[in-house]
Amino acid sequence: MELKVRLRWAVLLVGVALCLGLAAAPHAPPALPGDYFFAESFARGTLDGWVMSSGKKANAGMATAYTKYDGEWEVEELALASSGAPEGPLRGDEGLVLKSKAAHAAISAKLRRPFVFDAERPLVVQYEVNFQRGIDCGGAYVKLLTHDPSDPAGLDLGGFTDRTPYTIMFGPDKCGDEFKLHLIVKHRNPATGEVGEHHAKKPAKQIRSYFTDKKTHLYTLVLQPDSSFQILVDGELVNSGNLLNDMIPAVNGPAEIDDPEDSKPADWDDRRTVPDLDAVKPEDWDEDEPREVPDEDATMPDGWLEDEPESVEDPDAARPEDWDEDMDGEWEAPEIGNPRCNAEDTPGCGPWTLPMVPNPLYKGKWKAPKVANAAYSGEWRPRSVPNPDYIEDLRPFARLSPLGAVGLELWSMSEDIFFDNFLITSDREAAERWAEQGWRPKKEAEDAAAGRAEAEEAERGNKGPAGRAVDWVLANGFYAAVLLIAALLPVAVRLYTSRKGGNVVPAAATGGAKTNYKKTDEPQPDVKDEEDEEEEEEKPKDLNG
Template sequence: MEGKWLLCMLLVLGTALVQAHDGHDDDVIDIEDDLDDVIEEVEDSKSKPDASSPPSPKVTYKAPVPTGEVYFADSFDRGTLSGWILSRAKKDDTDDEIAKYDGKWEVDEMKESKLPGDKGLVLMSRAKHHAISTKLNKPFIFDTKPLIVQYEVNFQNGIECGGAYVKLLSKTPELNLDQFHDKTPYTIMFGPDKCGEDYKLHFIFRHKNPKTGVYEEKHAKRPDADLKTYFTDKKTHLYTLILNPDNSFEILVDQSVVNSGNLLHDMTPPVNPSREIEDPEDRKPEDWDERPKIPDPDAVKPDDWDEDAPAKIPDEEATKPEGWLDDEPEYVPDPDAERPEDWDEDMDGEWEAPQIANPKCESAPGCGVWQRPMIDNPNYKGRWKPPMIDNPNYQGIWKPRKIPNPDFFEDLEPFKMTPFSAIGLELWSMTSDIFFDNFIVCGDRRVVDDWANDGWGLKKAADGASEPGVVGQMIEAAEERPWLWVVYILTVALPVFLVILFCCSGKVFLCSSSLFYFDFLEEKQKSDVEEDGDTVSQEEDDRKPKAEEDEILNRSPRNRKPRRE
C-alpha cells in the first residue's frame, strides 16, 4: 500500500513540475491512455517471434555403445532377436490352453516413437505367458565389484495387470533357456509389476541357507515413493538396481533413488534367523493365572439392591393431550383401493384394502389408545456385580520359554549370492505392446551412466522437445485430477485478478488525483491574480486621500509665497 501511495505522489509531483516549468495551461495528461499504450507495446513485443531465434532442436537417434567392460548389453537396434531364445516350455499346474509360453515377442519401434530408428523388444500379445532369455557375455560372480542392472520400460497401452520385471538366471548345470519357465532358478528378480491398484517395484533375491542348502526368497521393503505415474503416463522409464559388496542397495527410477537399504536389515524375511526361538514343546501350566483383575470375593450385595426394578417406567406426571381421538385408529383401509381383476381368493386369500394414515388424525394430537410415555427409572440399579480388584495371584501373560534356534546361522555377506549367467523375461500380462530397451549388466557405475545418457537420455530429450508447454501440462494434469482446478484458481487466477484490480484502481486513482491537483493549481492561480488586483486597488485607494491632502495643503495661505511689490 505504501508503494502505491509513493508511486501516485511521484507522478503527481512530476506532472506539477512540468506544468510550472512550461508556464502555460496544458491539457491534462491522460495517464491511463499512456499506460495502456505501454502495455500494448509490451504485448506486441511478446507476440512477435524473434526472427533470429533458432528453431527447436531435433533429436537424432544413435545407438548407444558401452564405454567399458559389460557382462551384457543390448539396444536391439540390429532389428532382430539374434541371441535371444524363445521358451517352448509349459507351465505346471495350469490348464493346457494357457500353459504354453506362446506369447509373441518382436523387435520394433514404439508406436509413437519420437526417435526414428530406435528399436526395442516388444511384448506383443495379451493374456498369454511370455518367456524369452539370453546368455550373458560371461557369468557374473559376486565378489568385489558391485552389480548394476539397468533397462527401460514403456507401457505403451498403460497396464491393466502384468509385470515388466527381469530375472537374472542362476548359473546351474541344468539351465536350459529353451525350457525357461516360472520355476527356473533365478538369483535376482527386479522390475515393475502391477495388478489392480497395487503398484510394485520388485527387488527379490534368493538366499541359500548355508546349513540346509535350501533357497528362500528375500523381498526388499516397499518404496516410499508413489509409483503410479510410471505405469500410467505412457513414457519410457529407466529402472536401475545397484548392489554393493558392503550389502547396501539402491533402486532408481529415471536416475532418481526411490528405495535403498541394506541386505542384512531391510529384507523380508530377514537373511539371518533369530538366535533363539520359542520352545514348540512348552505348554502353559493349568494353574497359570493371566487375569489382572478379579471380582472382590468379600463383597456383599446391599440389602436394598433391587435387581428386579425395570429400567423404564411410565411417566406418572404426563397427561393426555386435549383432543386426543381414543376411538379413532391410526390407520384405516384405503377407501379408493380396488381389488385387482386377477385376484384369486382361492390362491391369494381374502383381499383386503391397503392401510393408509387415518385422515382424522391429521388435525388431532393423536389417535388410538393413549399411553403414558416411558422415562428412566430413578431406582433402577440392574444386576448386582461385585467390584473388581487387583488379582493377587496374577502371573502375567504366559509365553513359551526361549530355546536356542537349532537352525540358526549368520551370513554377514549376503551380497555373495549365487552367480548368474543369463537374463530373461518371464511374464504374464493382460496388456500388450510393452516396450523394453537398452538392457545392461555391468560392474562399473560410470559405464552404466554413459549407457543411460546415450539411450534413455535421448528419449527423454525427444519427449521434452515435443511436450506441451507449462499451461498444456497443467491442463493435462487437471484432466487426470479435477481437484487441481481449485488449486489453479486459488494460486493463479486469484492473484491475477488482484493484480488487475490493483492496476486498474491505481490508474483511476492517478488520473483522479492528477485532475484534482491541476484543478487546485488553476484555482490557486486565479486566486493569486485576484489577490494581486485587490492589492493594487487598495494601494491606489490609499494614495488618493494622501494626494488630496497634499493638494489642500498646497492651496493653504500658509504655503503660498509672498508677492513682490
C-alpha cells in the same frame, strides 16, 4: 483471390512438412560399453538371442495344474501415439514389447558369460520400461537366472518357468492401488545349504507416477561387494540399504529361537481380567425390554396414499405365445412398482405404520463386570534356545549364486509393455553412459512433447484450422509430409480444375454470391472472364480519375 490463398496455404504446408521430415534424425542405438555381461538395445530389430518359453506355469490350488506360456512378444518401435513424442530420437527406436494381456508370458536370453559375485566388483542391472497403455495389474520386473557351474548342459531357456531358479528379481509391479518396486535376493545359508527369499524394504519415495504417466522410465540396481544396494529410477535414488540389515526376513537368521519342545503349563493363567463373581444384576434391570419401540409422536406424512398398493401388474406384459394353462397354470402378469408411489410428491403408499425409534429403557442381557485377575501369570512365551542353523554371514553378496541369464516371466492385464536397453555390467560409469545414449533422448523427447501438449491445449481455442494444421505438421515431421501430400494433392487439383472449368460468375455480378452455370442452351448473363477481371484490378489506376 480466395482460390490463390488456398493454393498458397497448401504449398506452404507441404513444404514445411517435407523440410521437417528430412530434418528428423534417425534413432541411434547406444554404443556397447567396454566391459559388460549382457547388453541389448534391439537395434537389430529382431529377437535374435532371445528364447520364448515353451514350458508351463504351475497353478497351485486350481483345477488346471499347469498353464502354457502363450503370451506374445515382438520387437517394435515405441508407440508414437502413446509416447506423444514422434521426433527423430524416438523414430526407429525399437524394443521388446509384451503384446498380450491376461496371458502368461516368458522369454529369456543368456549372458555373454556368467556373472560371479566376488569381493572386487559390483553388480549393475539397468533397463527401461514404458507402460504404453497404462498398467492395471501386472509386473515388468526381470529375473536374473541362476547359473549352475556343475551342470554341463547349462540353463534350459526353452523350459523357463516360474520354478526356474533365480538369484535376483528386480523391477516394477502393480496390482490395484499397490505400487511396488521389487528387489528380491535369494541367499543360500552356508550352514544348511537352504536358499531363502529376502525382500528389500519398501521405497520411502512415492513411485506411483512411474506407472501412470506413460513415459519411458529407467530402472537401475547397484549391488556392492559390501552388500549395500541402491535402487534408482531415472537416475534418482528411491531406495537403499544393506542385505544384512534391510531385508525381510533378515539374511542372517536369529541367534536364538523359541524352544519347539516347550509348552505352556496347565496352571498358567494368562487372563488379564475376569468376571466379578460378587456382582449381581440390579433389580430394575429388565432384559425383556426391546431394542426399538414405535414412535408414538409420529404422524402420517401429507400425501401418503394408503389406498394405493405398492406394486401393480405390469400393463405392458403379455402372456407368452407358448404358455399352456394345462401345464403352466393360469397366467398372471408380473408386478412392477406402482408409478403413483414413485412420484416426487408422494412420500409412500400402502398401510402406514408408526416408525421405530431406539427404546430408552433397553439395557440388553446383563453381564457381570470385569475385574483384574488376581491369579494373572502374565503373557506366556516359550523359552529361547540357541538356533542350530544360525551362522553370521557378514558377506552375503559373495555368497549369492552366479547369474547365467536374464528373463522376463510375467502376467499382466495390460498389453504393449515396452522394454529396452537391458544392461548387466560391473561398471557404473558405463551404465550411466549407456543411459545417456539410450534413455536420455527418450526422456527429453517425451518431456518436450508433454510440454508442447500443455501449451497447445491452452492455445488451441485461439487457433484456426490453418494454424492447427501447421502445428500438426510440426509435431509429426516426415510422416506428416507424406500424409499431407496425399491429402492435399487431390484438393489442389480439384480447385485448379474448378477454376479453369465451368463459367464462374464473380460475386460482384450476382450480388455477393458466386454461381457456377452448367453448359446449357439457356441464355446466361454476360460475365467477364475472371482472369481478365483480375488483370484489370492489377493495372495501375489513372491518377487523374
